[in-house]
Amino acid sequence: MKLKLALGLMLLGATSLSASAQGRFDDVEIKTEQVADNIYTLFGAGGNIGVSAGEDGVFVIDDQFDELNDKIIAAIREISDKPIRFLVNTHWHGDHSGGNEAFATKQNTLIFAHDNVRKRMSQSNERGGRVTPPSPEAALPVITFSENNTFHLNGEAVKAIHIAHAHTDGDAIVHFTGSNVIHMGDTYFKSGFPFIDTASGGNVYGVIEAARKALGLANDDTRIIPGHGAMATKADLQGYHDMLVKITGRAEALVKEGKSLDEIKSAGISAEYDKELGQGFIKPDFLATTIYESIQNRH
DSSP states (O other), X not given: OHHHHHHHIIIIXXXXXXXXSTTTTTTOOOEEEEOSSSEXXXXXXXXXXXXXXXXXXXXXXXXXXXXXXXXXXXXXXXXXXXXXXXXXXXXXXXXXXXXXXXXXXXXXXXXXXXXXXXXXXXXXXXXXXXXXXXOOGGGSOSEEESSEEEEEETTEEEEEEEETTSSSSSEEXXXXXXXXXXXXXXXOBSSSSOOOOGGGTOOHHHHHHHHHHHHHHOOTTOEEEOSBSSOBOHHHHHHHHHHHHHHHHXXXXXXXXXXXXXXXXXXXXXXXXXXXXXXXXXXXXXXXHHHXXXXXXXX
16 A cells, blocks of 8 residues: 555655764764663664673664764763674664664674564665665674574573564564563554554564563563663553554454445544554554554454
8 A cells, every 4th residue: 555655665764864864863862771780771863772781791682773873882882891792683674773784894793683684684675666775785684583582691591582573574572581671672662653564564463462472571570672762661561552452453343344444544443542642653544554454464
């Protein structure tokens, strides 16, 4: 659908264009929040970054845009002077993987991701008539996994868990099992309604499954790092899960009745959440459209 392509273009194409604009990131400040003994979150422009720092070195989750690399490295160096050994991309979008090349070439960091992240970064991606070219070879994940991957460092097991067809077709959530911290990537937007990239294999049912999976790993003390927005709790994530289940269920019922997309948009399936969550990037009509497409293309 044209709206699907336009939405992908808005999120990815527009951010890519902005990233290349002169001075776009001059005023961006990287803010650091400690969330556990050796776990930190870096907030800047783009997806939230997770950092584990300890005797075994530094482990990073996502890296925002290339233009912010110097600022991000400086923020990491305030935490630790140990080598930045590993980096995991939670998915392929440029606001989460744009710094890959700099980490690989300047820090000698080994990059991990799901198989589909490397696949999508290795090829051109057309969105709304605009083509995003392949990433440089040095930016590509060196080690990929099909389901799950476990790192053993800094005193704990760190599990990267693939969630099929969620925000994209290559998402991973990362669980710091000892520190009781979960990085959700863009399967969880705390800043508003979620963006579900149906053009990249995303589907609302996978986003719901990502939340369900994380809730099963969490307890009331778990700190949850969303892809965008402030730190969250298990209760926050439960509310997000329940909201998506409720809205999707309403859309399913309307589809079963034979309602069209326009009729589903007009039905106000997300009405009670629109004031709080629908004022940001993803508007209620966009959410209704992606849920409708998810129902039509359920994996």
